[in-house]
Amino acid sequence: MPTLHQRLPANAAGRDFIMGDLHGCLDLLRVEMERIEFDPAVDRLFSVGDLIDRGPDSMGCLRLLREPWFHAVRGNHEDMLLDYAYPVTTPYAYSGAGTLLLSNGGRWVLDLGKSDQDELWTDLAPRVAKLPYVVTVGEGVSRFHVVHAELMTGHVDETNTWYNRMDDDWGKPKRVLTDTMVKDAVLAKMIEQITWGRRLIREVESENASEVSTPSGTLLRSHKTWRKGLSLTYVGHTPLKSMVLHASHLFIDRGAYLREPGTCLLVLEHQEVREWLA
Known part of the structure; x- marks a missing residue:
């Protein structure tokens, strides 16, 4: 069974950086x-x-998992890879994710030579399978979370009227978590939301957001910047033209793989981000 939530202490010796989708x-x-x-x-x-997926060196990126200074959470592309490799033994993988891998930039797995295939399936894929879905770092005002898409309950497709009629609280859209709710019993019921959800970012309308200049580019702050009780939460998943802060979620995917004007790989230093937002 994969790790759902990993807690790490604050970094007392150096800096903590968070990067967008690689x-x-x-x-x-x-x-x-x-x-x-x-x-x-x-x-x-x-x-x-x-x-x-999508970029030129997926294997090189997976090799980062061997580094003691590198910490990643599982995104939908990691789940697609695992479901492709272990369709029966991956209990939390998104249903049908394996069939989506090849159509979402994953054809590189078919082009690997034997040595790389062996490395992928005997060493790297098992490392991916051990990745948590959420990482929480530190305590108090400096605490932050790292998750792929969003920390929100409810069905990812809010147009699904069957889910909207459910009496089960977790089937009702939508409820942004607080720090005290980030626990295995809750996260186990919302893997699809954690890895695939785009409901929060869709709530943000640029005309209702304030534009702030930062050393790492423009930041759009929504009129609902913070979710009371939820620490700053770094997320990716949705490529955006600028960073967005909404409901304590800082969206930092800038579409690096596109390699077009206006896209980039964001690497942010947490303490600097706290200073922007103070």
Whole structure:
């Protein structure tokens, strides 16, 4: 059974960085790590998931999982890979995710040579299977969460009237979690929401958001910036033209794999982000 929630202490020796969806773009990460002068002896790097697919070097990105300074959560692309590899033994994988892998940038798994195939299935895929869905770092005002898509209960398709009529509280859209609700018993019921959800970002309308300039680009702050009781939560999943802060969720996927003007790989330092938002 995969880990649902991992807790880590605050980094007392160095800095904590959080990056957006990598999607096989290891070269872009190397550029960013040089820019920030990343020190693997004391610094840590957190990923919001989707290390693989679409970009040129999914294997190189998966090899990051061997590094003691690297911490990732599972995204929908990791779940698609695992469901493709272990369709019977992956209890929390999104139903049918394996069939989606090849049509969502995952054909690289078919193009690997024997040595890379062996490395993927005997070493790297088992590491992916051990990744948590949520990482929580630190305590108090400096606490932050890392998750792929969103921390919200309810069905990911709010147009599904059958779910909307359910008496079960978890079937009713929608309820943004608080820190005290981030526990295995809750998360086990909302894996699809954690990895695939886009309801929160769809709530944000640019005309109702305030634009703020930051050292890492434009930040849109919604009129519902914070969810009371939920610490800052870094998420990706949805490529955006700028960062967005809504309901304590900071959306940081800037579509790096597209390699087009206006896209980039965001690597943010948590303490600096706290200073922007103060």
